[in-house]
Amino acid sequence: AQSVAQPEDQVNVAEGNPLTVKCTYSVSGNPYLFWYVQYPNRGLQFLLKYITGDNLVKGSYGFEAEFNKSQTSFHLKKPSALVSDSALYFCAVSGLTDKLIFGTGTRLQVFP
Amino acid sequence: GAGVSQSPSNKVTEKGKDVELRCDPISGHTALYWYRQRLGQGLEFLIYFQGNSAPDKSGLPSDRFSAERTGESVSTLTIQRTQQEDSAVYLCASSLEGWGGNTEAFFGQGTRLTVV
Numbered sequence: 001a002q003s004v005a006q007p008e009d010q011v012n013v014a015e016g017n018p019l020t021v022k023c024t025y026s027v028s029g030n031p032y033l034f035w036y037v038q039y040p041n042r043g044l045q046f047l048l049k050y051i052t053g054d055n056l057v058k059g060s061y062g063f064e065a066e067f068n069k070s071q072t073s074f075h076l077k078k079p080s081a082l083v084s085d086s087a088l089y090f091c092a093v094s095g096l097t098d099k100l101i102f103g104t105g106t107r108l109q110v111f112p
Numbered sequence: 113g114a115g116v117s118q119s120p121s122n123k124v125t126e127k128g129k130d131v132e133l134r135c136d137p138i139s140g141h142t143a144l145y146w147y148r149q150r151l152g153q154g155l156e157f158l159i160y161f162q163g164n165s166a167p168d169k170s171g172l173p174s175d176r177f178s179a180e181r182t183g184e185s186v187s188t189l190t191i192q193r194t195q196q197e198d199s200a201v202y203l204c205a206s207s208l209e210g211w212g213g214n215t216e217a218f219f220g221q222g223t224r225l226t227v228v
Binding site for chain 2: 036042043044046090092099100101102103104105
């Protein structure tokens with residue numbers, strides 16, 4: 001069955017440090033992978049996606065994610081965190097015969 | 113419009129009443145999704161439309177929930193005999209392609225439903 005796991009409810013990082021938000025998935029066939037961000041009292045915004053090609057995908061606001069097929073992971077990364085990056089982050093997956101489903105979300109807190 | 117529009121933005125209703133939530137997707141988007149987000153929790157899939165048909169409605173919590181889509185455009189999510197556990201933000205999203213498609217979904221601002 002199709003699934004997405006975000007093992008960390010919250011990630012804390014100091015401003016200027018690199019950040020990683022973890023995501024693993026399970027889907028039949030090749031996955032289509034997405035990251036979304038939800039700021040307080042705002043809708044979900046698309047950050048980046050992996051469909052095919054380069055395993056390292058770059059997206060909005062300096063974020064990037066690395067697709068690792070052997071580990072079925074798609075971790076979100078940023079080299080230098082900003083306080084304004086503090087938000088709720090969702091990983092999502094769909095496939096050739098699978099609907100778009102979301103993980104439970106990870107709250108990122110960046111401290112000044 | 114430029115984005116996905118949902119109405120109303122807020123709805124307070126008495127337990128037992130029926131409510132109707134509306135979603136206007138981005139023009140030309142064939143796929144439409146409904147999700148539910150309870151306070152402090154993740155997105156719970158409810159139903160997916162490809163055009164006017166719903167190939168996957170496996171997430172609808174009970175037979176009190178139904179949804180339809182007309183003209184490959186507007187969709188309405190209806191909750192009958194609302195219960196307090198229905199209180200949540202209901203999110204609608206649309207994408208250019210659907211089932212198995214690789215285009216990202218664009219979300220509306222949601223309808224915050226409170227059942228009192």
